[in-house]
Amino acid sequence: MTTQTLPRIAFFEFTSCEGCQLTVVDTLQAHPELLNVVEIVQFREAMSERGEDYQIAFVEGSCTRPHDETRLKEIRQQAKIVVALGACAHLGGINAIRNRQPLEEVRQYVYGDKADWFDTYVARPIEAVITVDAVIPGCPIDRNEFAMAVSHLLQGRMPNIPDYPLCIECKLMENVCMFQRGKACLGPITRSGCGAICPAYGDGCEGCRGLIPKPNIESLKQVLREHGMSEEEIDAKMTMFLTYQKMRLEEKR
Amino acid sequence: MSLRIMPKGALKAWVTRLQSRQFKVVGPKSLHGQYIFDEITDPNDLVLDYPTSVLPPKKFLLPPRETLFRFNARTMESHAEITVEPLIIFGVHTCDMHAIALLDKVHNTGYADQHYKAHRAATYLVSIECLKPCMEGSFCKSMGTLTVPEAFDLHLTDLGSDYAVDVGSEKGEELLEGFSSVWEPTESDYERVNNVMAAKWPHFSYRLECDVTELPDLLSISQKSPLWDELGERCLACGMCTKVCPTCYCFDVTDEIDLNLEKGERVRTWDSCQIEKFAVVAGGHNFRSSRALRQRHRFMRKGKYQYEAFGLMGCVGCGRCAAACLVHITPVDTFNELYRMRQSAKAVPQPQIKEPQP
Numbered sequence: 001m002t003t004q005t006l007p008r009i010a011f012f013e014f015t016s017c018e019g020c021q022l023t024v025v026d027t028l029q030a031h032p033e034l035l036n037v038v039e040i041v042q043f044r045e046a047m048s049e050r051g052e053d054y055q056i057a058f059v060e061g062s063c064t065r066p067h068d069e070t071r072l073k074e075i076r077q078q079a080k081i082v083v084a085l086g087a088c089a090h091l092g093g094i095n096a097i098r099n100r101q102p103l104e105e106v107r108q109y110v111y112g113d114k115a116d117w118f119d120t121y122v123a124r125p126i127e128a129v130i131t132v133d134a135v136i137p138g139c140p141i142d143r144n145e146f147a148m149a150v151s152h153l154l155q156g157r158m159p160n161i162p163d164y165p166l167c168i169e170c171k172l173m174e175n176v177c178m179f180q181r182g183k184a185c186l187g188p189i190t191r192s193g194c195g196a197i198c199p200a201y202g203d204g205c206e207g208c209r210g211l212i213p214k215p216n217i218e219s220l221k222q223v224l225r226e227h228g229m230s231e232e233e234i235d236a237k238m239t240m241f242l243t244y245q246k247m248r249l250e251e252k253r
Numbered sequence: 254m255s256l257r258i259m260p261k262g263a264l265k266a267w268v269t270r271l272q273s274r275q276f277k278v279v280g281p282k283s284l285h286g287q288y289i290f291d292e293i294t295d296p297n298d299l300v301l302d303y304p305t306s307v308l309p310p311k312k313f314l315l316p317p318r319e320t321l322f323r324f325n326a327r328t329m330e331s332h333a334e335i336t337v338e339p340l341i342i343f344g345v346h347t348c349d350m351h352a353i354a355l356l357d358k359v360h361n362t363g364y365a366d367q368h369y370k371a372h373r374a375a376t377y378l379v380s381i382e383c384l385k386p387c388m389e390g391s392f393c394k395s396m397g398t399l400t401v402p403e404a405f406d407l408h409l410t411d412l413g414s415d416y417a418v419d420v421g422s423e424k425g426e427e428l429l430e431g432f433s434s435v436w437e438p439t440e441s442d443y444e445r446v447n448n449v450m451a452a453k454w455p456h457f458s459y460r461l462e463c464d465v466t467e468l469p470d471l472l473s474i475s476q477k478s479p480l481w482d483e484l485g486e487r488c489l490a491c492g493m494c495t496k497v498c499p500t501c502y503c504f505d506v507t508d509e510i511d512l513n514l515e516k517g518e519r520v521r522t523w524d525s526c527q528i529e530k531f532a533v534v535a536g537g538h539n540f541r542s543s544r545a546l547r548q549r550h551r552f553m554r555k556g557k558y559q560y561e562a563f564g565l566m567g568c569v570g571c572g573r574c575a576a577a578c579l580v581h582i583t584p585v586d587t588f589n590e591l592y593r594m595r596q597s598a599k600a601v602p603q604p605q606i607k608e609p610q611p
Contacts, residue, residue: 033512151512160507164528167491171577172317172523174289174307179579188489188579213529216489216544223489223579
């Protein structure tokens with residue numbers, strides 16, 4: 001394979017902590033052969049060059065300002081394939097927690113007397129603005145899943161991201177169920193693929209990889225009630241990463 | 254084949270001896286307050302009077318993730334990969350032995366599963382008699398799985414200070430070879446075994462309200478039961494019931510290729526009929542798109558389909574799925590509820606029941 005034929009990829013960030021791009025850098029250390037199979041033309045987190053001639057765009061971060069939309073559309077125009085990288089791009093991320101509050105108050109709270117300078121609005125996943133071809137979920141993304149996703153894209157396939165619940169992965173690891181430990185867990189409604197890392201270390205799932213298709217949220221709420229959680233605590237538990245998806249489900253109802 | 258007696262104190266020396274004979278020994282050991290089947294490196298870790306394990310010992314015969322073959326995507330060469338090692342599984346409960354008997358039948362019917370067969374041939378099963386009920390959800394006595402089926406190589410019964418060791422096969426005999434701390438039973442040893450076996454029986458209760466032999470017919474006439482919708486409402490479709498089940502064997506197959514697009518492997522992983530995508534076919538149609546249909550399918554398999562296809566029940570009453578389920582869906586309650594619904598239907602004029610066409 002000659003250099004000319006290598007697929008050109010680029011990384012972009014919107015509202016996010018850039019932790020997913022750091023995970024990509026980390027992946028390059030675990031899989032240095034990645035550099036032999038793709039040409040990275042733009043990656044602000046890791047290099048100075050800024051090529052605009054890319055075919056695959058990995059986009060981290062959520063859309064939170066009107067001019068994010070312009071940039072996202074430019075990226076969509078250029079890239080053959082757009083991949084949402086991580087929970088912010090995929091779900092709006094923790095930025096979307098604010099979507100349930102009046103925006104004016106949010107701006108005041110964050111920016112104080114400079115609130116007028118910022119045109120920030122509801123936080124949305126990038127698919128709310130442009131067509132997204134594939135998603136690599138998680139906060140942050142999983143490095144092995146990133147490598148697998150790149151391998152699939154190079155084969156001309158869409159990344160095979162699990163869409164079954166975390167309980168499957170967690171049970172295979174023979175972890176003690178969080179509910180047996182008296183902790184709340186969103187595993188039954190959350191997409192698998194992270195290696196059940198939070199339950200494995202003793203914490204309930206926060207849902208960073210997003211909802212599975214057709215989640216039974218009402219039944220899980222009942223389970224949480226049976227385990228002594230109040231309605232307020234249940235709503236709070238489902239707020240961290242799932243606000244945008246849950247608000248969309250509520251609109252549909 | 255024959256019975257021997259081994260003092261309990263000799264167990265550790267026996268395990269150590271087996272390890273020195275290049276056997277890998279696995280068995281129940283304690284982990285965070287539960288028990289899992291895992292490699293025993295220190296014989297002190299082996300716990301034979303454990304209640305139940307999170308995953309059944311099935312995981313050694315049908316690994317959750319297994320490479321079937323490796324290939325080179327450039328040269329298109331491929332070769333099967335079957336990696337097995339001599340393995341002894343200690344402490345298999347009788348319910349799990351019945352499950353293995355079913356798995357044996359399934360994987361040797363029609364096109365035999367070469368990977369399963371290789372694992373099974375390299376595996377020595379040392380089962381143990383259950384003397385008291387292990388947990389709330391188990392109902393082995395009703396399912397007829399409280400006695401050991403013939404699949405064992407050695408079967409242990411706890412006699413207090415000794416184990417009665419039932420030798421079930423030549424493989425079992427091989428495990429005892431050259432070990433001096435076993436002896437032929439005396440008349441009084443036989444009496445001890447009989448006493449323990451007689452004493453254990455009343456500790457277990459019959460929990461099914463119908464006879465196990467009625468289950469296939471009961472399920473046949475329950476295709477349209479409103480119970481399935483009730484279960485579907487509650488079910489989280491988390492799939493845990495199928496992960497912990499000793500008789501579930503459905504799998505998915507995927508190809509994994511390295512980043513250079515050269516070396517790859519075809520891998521099979523455990524699947525679950527409870528997840529949304531399980532019954533989706535090309536074109537996107539889902540044959541079991543609702544949770545109610547998927548739960549119905551699960552219980553049909555456990556109480557009817559497996560029996561009809563292989564002559565053995567698909568549920569062995571181990572109770573693991575009942576313990577794992579966060580919304581209290583259990584096989585014993587489900588079967589009993591269906592039975593009660595049929596009983597009360599009999600009390601009123603019988604409606605015409607239409608059998609679904611095959």
